[in-house]
Amino acid sequence: MLAPIAPGHLPVLGNLYSMRTAPLATLTRALRENGDISRVEFPGGQRGHFLFHPDHVKTILVDHAKQVSKDTPGFAALRLLLGNGLVTSDGPVWLRQRRIAQPAFHRAKIFALGGRMVELTRRTADEWSVAAKAGTTIDVAESMMRLTLRVVADTMLGKDVERDAAGVGRAITYLLHNLNERIVRPWAPPVTWPTPNNRRFLEARDSVVRVVDEAIASRRAKPDAPGGEFLRMLIEARDEETGEAMNDQQLRDEVVTIFGAGHETTANLLAWTWSWLSRMPHVRRKMLAELDEVLGDRDATAEDYPKLPYTRAVLSESLRITPVVWLLSRRLLQDITVGEYTLPAGTLAFLSPYATHRHPGFWDNPEGFDPERFMEGATSNRPTLAYFPFGAGPRKCIGDTFALVEATLVLATLARRFELELPPGMVPVPEPVITMRPRGGLPMRVRERS
Numbered sequence: 539m540l541a542p543i544a545p546g547h548l549p550v551l552g553n554l555y556s557m558r559t560a561p562l563a564t565l566t567r568a569l570r571e572n573g574d575i576s577r578v579e580f581p582g583g584q585r586g587h588f589l590f591h592p593d594h595v596k597t598i599l600v601d602h603a604k605q606v607s608k609d610t611p612g613f614a615a616l617r618l619l620l621g622n623g624l625v626t627s628d629g630p631v632w633l634r635q636r637r638i639a640q641p642a643f644h645r646a647k648i649f650a651l652g653g654r655m656v657e658l659t660r661r662t663a664d665e666w667s668v669a670a671k672a673g674t675t676i677d678v679a680e681s682m683m684r685l686t687l688r689v690v691a692d693t694m695l696g697k698d699v700e701r702d703a704a705g706v707g708r709a710i711t712y713l714l715h716n717l718n719e720r721i722v723r724p725w726a727p728p729v730t731w732p733t734p735n736n737r738r739f740l741e742a743r744d745s746v747v748r749v750v751d752e753a754i755a756s757r758r759a760k761p762d763a764p765g766g767e768f769l770r771m772l773i774e775a776r777d778e779e780t781g782e783a784m785n786d787q788q789l790r791d792e793v794v795t796i797f798g799a800g801h802e803t804t805a806n807l808l809a810w811t812w813s814w815l816s817r818m819p820h821v822r823r824k825m826l827a828e829l830d831e832v833l834g835d836r837d838a839t840a841e842d843y844p845k846l847p848y849t850r851a852v853l854s855e856s857l858r859i860t861p862v863v864w865l866l867s868r869r870l871l872q873d874i875t876v877g878e879y880t881l882p883a884g885t886l887a888f889l890s891p892y893a894t895h896r897h898p899g900f901w902d903n904p905e906g907f908d909p910e911r912f913m914e915g916a917t918s919n920r921p922t923l924a925y926f927p928f929g930a931g932p933r934k935c936i937g938d939t940f941a942l943v944e945a946t947l948v949l950a951t952l953a954r955r956f957e958l959e960l961p962p963g964m965v966p967v968p969e970p971v972i973t974m975r976p977r978g979g980l981p982m983r984v985r986e987r988s
């Protein structure tokens with residue numbers, strides 16, 4: 539028995555056209571019209587399914603984690619940027635690297651970085667202060683990108699990127715758009731062909747890799763310099779059986795991966811959160827009351843993290859309604875039964891936080907922004923994977939605690955001092971290019987709180 543075909547299916551192009559032109563609308567329409575499972579088809583004989591039910595998300599990401607792979611068009615495109623690092627690798631290579639990286643992400647280690655995260659946030663506060671006095675508008679999406687880049691480079695790699703931040707931010711924005719185009723235009727020339735588009739892509743990629751190479755070289759030159767625990771661990775790691783260090787290419791791929799995955803996502807979470815706070819004054823007031831009560835007139839520290847439940851709930855709700863990673867893909871290595879259907883080996887499975895976080899079976903008023911859903915005591919019989927902004931199972935985000943601690947400290951530090959306002963009537967539009975960011979940035983007026 540075949541699952542119903544997803545809406546927007548065309549001859550030859552199948553579902554590619556609607557996924558290319560209106561991916562979020564295609565997903566939510568499929569959920570509304572077909573329910574939990576829809577079949578999709580793409581040119582070249584690629585077939586797959588959208589799976590929206592939390593139990594089906596669990597079937598793929600948790601129960602059958604070893605029977606699915608990242609051999610998908612989306613990850614193939616990402617590999618052009620990230621190489622074979624933690625996000626994109628599979629099998630024994632992935633397992634070895636995950637074991638090496640895991641200790642750097644221990645909760646206590648992340649908490650120990652809190653002070654540094656706040657110090658780096660104060661630099662952004664200084665910039666905002668100047669903008670507030672001048673009465674100018676700032677692009678909050680760009681500002682958050684620079685801040686989170688500074689944080690990941692400093693804490694994980696031990697590198698000051700102030701000089702490179704703007705250039706790297708622009709390069710990554712361009713690279714994500716370019717990669718997205720490669721996914722939705724499978725007929726585009728391969729990256730090895732010397733077309734102008736490919737040349738631009740490789741130049742942008744080189745500008746990011748250069749910064750990473752510098753970080754590796756300076757860490758090798760001064761292994762005992764403070765900071766950059768993660769990079770030090772990668773350099774010092776030895777294979778248990780052979781005693782060999784990671785080769786240069788693998789090391790570079792891991793570092794580019796953390797550099798990319800570790801800042802762009804958190805920046806977008808923060809950008810979306812500022813936009814929600816501007817649109818929901820009652821939420822902002824309640825969050826400020828919590829910050830004022832817990833912090834008084836001092837900056838936050840990592841120890842405050844557990845004491846700020848409402849601020850954390852605002853971030854959780856932001857990740858529900860505007861999840862930065864909006865679509866995950868896997869290829870089935872064997873037939874897998876999902877509900878009443880058998881999904882054949884070789885086909886693709888698409889899991890969408892954006893759609894499942896709006897599933898009417900599990901969320902009341904899904905389009906409403908309401909942090910109370912995440913407060914302790916809020917009654918819910920939702921299955922765990924009705925909410926999976928960081929993925930699930932063995933491939934779950936390694937940086938989830940890092941991201942949440944960082945975002946909480948950044949929000950607490952800046953919201954205490956500044957009020958941000960969207961231009962009247964502006965509703966940011968999501969642009970889903972691998973990650974979901976506000977289209978055209980986020981121009982906001984900044985005012986110092988009296």
Ligand code: HEM
Pocket residue numbers: 624625636690795796799800801803804807862863866867926927928929930932933934935936937938940941
């Ligand atoms: C709000 C911020 C973030 C979001 C929403 C996010 C989301 C995700 C998701 C959904 C996955 C799973 C992908 C899949 O299953 O295909 C993932 C994996 C990953 N993330 Fe994050 N992430 C965030 C922040 C970070 C940070 C701060 C770091 C590092 C400092 C990081 C590093 C990684 C890595 C290395 C993986 C691959 C893990 C593996 O497969 O072993 N992420 N992330």
